[in-house]
Amino acid sequence: MSQKQSEEVLACHEQAAEAEGKAETAADLSVNTEGLDMKGRSLLLARSIAFTKRLGDFTATASDWLRQSTGINTDLTTLPDRLFDLLPVGLYVCDPDGLIRLYNRRAAELWGRSPKLDDPADRFCGAYRMYRLDGAHLPHADCPMGEVLRTGISVVDQEIVIERPDGSRGVALVNIEALKDDSGNILGAVNCFQDLTERKATEEQIATLAREAEHRAKNVLATVQAMVHLTRADTADELKDAIAGRIQALAHVHSLFVQSRWTGANVHSLVMQELSPYCGDGETRARIDGPKLLLEPNAAQSLAIALHELATNAAKYGALSTPHGRVQVEWSRVADGRFVLRWIESDGPLVAPPRRQGFGTRVLESLIRDQLKGDIRCDWHTEGLVCEIVLPA
Numbered sequence: 001m002s003q004k005q006s007e008e009v010l011a012c013h014e015q016a017a018e019a020e021g022k023a024e025t026a027a028d029l030s031v032n033t034e035g036l037d038m039k040g041r042s043l044l045l046a047r048s049i050a051f052t053k054r055l056g057d058f059t060a061t062a063s064d065w066l067r068q069s070t071g072i073n074t075d076l077t078t079l080p081d082r083l084f085d086l087l088p089v090g091l092y093v094c095d096p097d098g099l100i101r102l103y104n105r106r107a108a109e110l111w112g113r114s115p116k117l118d119d120p121a122d123r124f125c126g127a128y129r130m131y132r133l134d135g136a137h138l139p140h141a142d143c144p145m146g147e148v149l150r151t152g153i154s155v156v157d158q159e160i161v162i163e164r165p166d167g168s169r170g171v172a173l174v175n176i177e178a179l180k181d182d183s184g185n186i187l188g189a190v191n192c193f194q195d196l197t198e199r200k201a202t203e204e205q206i207a208t209l210a211r212e213a214e215h216r217a218k219n220v221l222a223t224v225q226a227m228v229h230l231t232r233a234d235t236a237d238e239l240k241d242a243i244a245g246r247i248q249a250l251a252h253v254h255s256l257f258v259q260s261r262w263t264g265a266n267v268h269s270l271v272m273q274e275l276s277p278y279c280g281d282g283e284t285r286a287r288i289d290g291p292k293l294l295l296e297p298n299a300a301q302s303l304a305i306a307l308h309e310l311a312t313n314a315a316k317y318g319a320l321s322t323p324h325g326r327v328q329v330e331w332s333r334v335a336d337g338r339f340v341l342r343w344i345e346s347d348g349p350l351v352a353p354p355r356r357q358g359f360g361t362r363v364l365e366s367l368i369r370d371q372l373k374g375d376i377r378c379d380w381h382t383e384g385l386v387c388e389i390v391l392p393a
Contacts, residue, residue: 085104085105085106087104087106088106088194089106089192089193089194090103090104090106090107090109090110090111090172090191090192090193090194090195091103091104091106091107091190091191091192091193092104092107092125092126092190092191093179093188093189093190093191094123094124094145094149094188094189094191095187095188096149096186096187096188097123097149098123098124098140098141098145098146098149099117099118099119099120099123100115100117100118100119100122100123100125100126101117101118101188102117103115103117103126107126107193108126110162110170110172110193110194110195111125111126111127111128111162111164112128112164112165112166112168113126113128113164113165114126123140123141123146124140124141124143124145124146124149125140125143125145125191127140127162127163127164128162128163128164128165129162129163130143130160130161130162130163131160131161131163131169132160132161133159133160133161133171135161138160138161143160144158144160144174144176144191145174145176145189145191148176148177148178148189149178149186149188149189152178152180152184152186153178154175154176154177154178155174155175155176156175157173157174157175158173158174158175159171159172159173159174159196160172160174169197170195170196170197171195171196171197171200172193172194172195172196173193173194173196174191174192174193175191175192175193176189176190176191176192177189177190245308245312246305246308246309246363248308249273249274249304249305249307249308250301250304250305252273252304253265253270253273253300253301253304254301256269256270256300257297257300263294263296263297264294264295264296264297264299264300265294265295265297265300265304266292266293266294266295267290267292267293267294267295267303267331267341268288268290268292270295270300270303270304270307271288271290271307271329272288273304273307274304274307274308274310274311275288275311275327275329278320278327284326285319285320285325285326285327286326286327286328286329287326287327287328287329288328288329288330289328289329289330290329290330290331290332290341291331291332291333293331293333293339295339295391298371298372299339299372299391302367302368302371302372303341303389303391305363305367306363306364306367306368306376306389307329307343309363309364310343310364310385310387311327313385314327314345314348314385317349317351318345318348318349318351318384318385319345319346319347319348319384319385320345320348321348321349322347322348322349324347324348325345325346325347325348325349325384326345326346326347326348327343327344327345327346328342328343328344328346329341329342329343329344330342330344336393337393338390338391338392338393339390339391339393340388340389340390340391341388341389342386342387342388342389343385343386343387343388343389344384344385344386345383345384345385345386346383346384347383347384348383348384350382350383351380351381351382351384351385352380352382353380354380361378364376368389368391372391372392373392374389374390374391374392375389375390376388376389376390
């Protein structure tokens with residue numbers, strides 16, 4: 001501490017002691033009150049002088065660091081505002097009473113406002129409002145800065161929620177260090193804080209995606225297990241082909257999930273995946289008609305396998321097994337919110353209802369009725385199969 005400032009602080013303490021002595025010996029209550037008031041003002045002035053000295057020491061230390069690290073010979077004690085504005089984090093300084101004596105540009109951005117310096121209306125923090133992580137309101141006087149000024153105990157990596165005047169909120173990570181004189185008296189505190197809002201959102205997104213991936217993996221395994229259990233064939237090669245085709249349908253729909261970031265799959269894309277061989281240049285064997293609809297992953301996954309079963313059956317026994325056969329696929333969202341898809345075959349070989357339920361039909365019913373709680377109806381008309389799939393809203 002400089003000689004001049006030492007003398008000023010000493011003089012303030014002497015004035016405080018003198019005022020206290022007069023107050024203790026005064027018989028007049030007004031004289032007693034005036035003496036105690038003078039003592040308080042003298043001690044506050046002493047702390048303010050010492051605080052200013054500590055703030056100067058802080059910027060002087062920053063000047064030395066900058067000079068040694070970069071070779072830039074700049075006296076930052078004369079340019080504290082410019083120095084602090086270069087910092088990528090918010091920083092502000094309070095005096096012992098919590099009045100904000102200095103803050104940088106980043107702090108104002110995080111607060112969403114620029115409070116007046118030394119304004120009693122903005123003590124301890126420039127944020128509009130503050131909250132604890134559990135959502136409870138955090139009064140300014142009880143915020144981390146207030147605690148440090150009362151106790152002198154530093155705060156390290158504490159998280160609070162800051163609300164801005166426009167109502168937006170962000171999570172701030174605060175680190176606060178008390179400024180003390182040589183006797184350990186609290187002269188103020190420095191708060192260095194940073195916005196964690198984006199990082200928190202990213203962490204939550206990662207956690208959500210991890211949970212979603214776990215759920216999808218379990219769902220896929222359950223679907224594959226059900227397909228394997230229901231699949232029958234006369235030979236091992238036929239069994240492998242049947243299972244491979246259904247797993248390939250799953251792979252195709254999952255590639256659509258990746259494109260949509262797991263929000264679902266477009267119905268048109270699901271249909272095109274199965275009927276693309278019949279929709280090429282000059283091909284008129286497949287007609288696709290329906291509005292743009294996005295099905296959530298569970299429904300899209302089951303519908304993809306259902307379409308694969310219908311296309312496979314049509315290619316083996318139905319309309320797509322002959323050169324002139326045709327398939328029409330149409331879908332809509334009806335008034336009550338249900339999704340309805342109709343698969344209509346025509347101009348193929350004459351068909352008749354199967355004598356027994358096929359394995360493909362069992363797969364369809366397992367997926368649509370058991371997993372999605374929907375409904376499926378197959379009508380074996382002479383001119384071709386008509387299948388209607390209904391999924392709940």
